[in-house]
Amino acid sequence: QVRLVESGGGLVQPGGSLRLSCKASGLNFRLYTLGWYRQAPGKQRESVGNITSGHITTYIDSVKGRFTISRDNVRRTMYLQMNSLKPEDTARYYCRVELGRVFWGRGTQVTVSS
DSSP: OOOOEEEOEEEOOOTOOOOEEEEEEOOOOSSSSSEEEEEEESSEEEEEEEEEOOOEEEEOOOGGEEEEEEEEEEEEEEEEEEOOOGGOEEEEEEEEESSSSEEEEOEEEEEEEO
16 A cells, blocks of 8 residues: 655745655656656645656746755655745645556645744
């Protein structure tokens, strides 16, 4: 059974940093592309970026240069390093993997506010 568990969210001031983690189980982790998504109140869930099995990353324009996705296949964990955070980054952040069907974690809340 595939399970994804996010952690690392919290309250941070504008300009601050957070590192989110997504711990996976129930799959051959190293084989799959993993993604980070976020959903702000009243908005649709959007992709933040993803990382392939070959460690190739892509990002949406609004986070390029500020966010970095990485993965540790031994620990079966994906990370999202978020720097220079802005109030508009406030959202619940989710990780996602697709194995025939899509699996989501429950998310972790990130709030950027002074």
